[in-house]
Amino acid sequence: MGSSLITAFALMLIIEGILPFVAPAAWRDTFLRLASMADGQIRFIGLSSMLVGVILLFAFG
Numbered sequence: 001m002g003s004s005l006i007t008a009f010a011l012m013l014i015i016e017g018i019l020p021f022v023a024p025a026a027w028r029d030t031f032l033r034l035a036s037m038a039d040g041q042i043r044f045i046g047l048s049s050m051l052v053g054v055i056l057l058f059a060f061g
Contacts, residue, residue: 020027034042 019030
């Protein structure tokens, strides 16, 4: 279990690092747009992301 968790964390870091490495201007613009959103909108994005992750885990895990 611990090894799988570390592997998942490492993959998340790799995936999260792709956009700032490949397109730093787009990454910056995305975060500027996120910073101007209301808290409720950001929470909805986070909830949606978590739900998609849970669905993918159950579907393919």
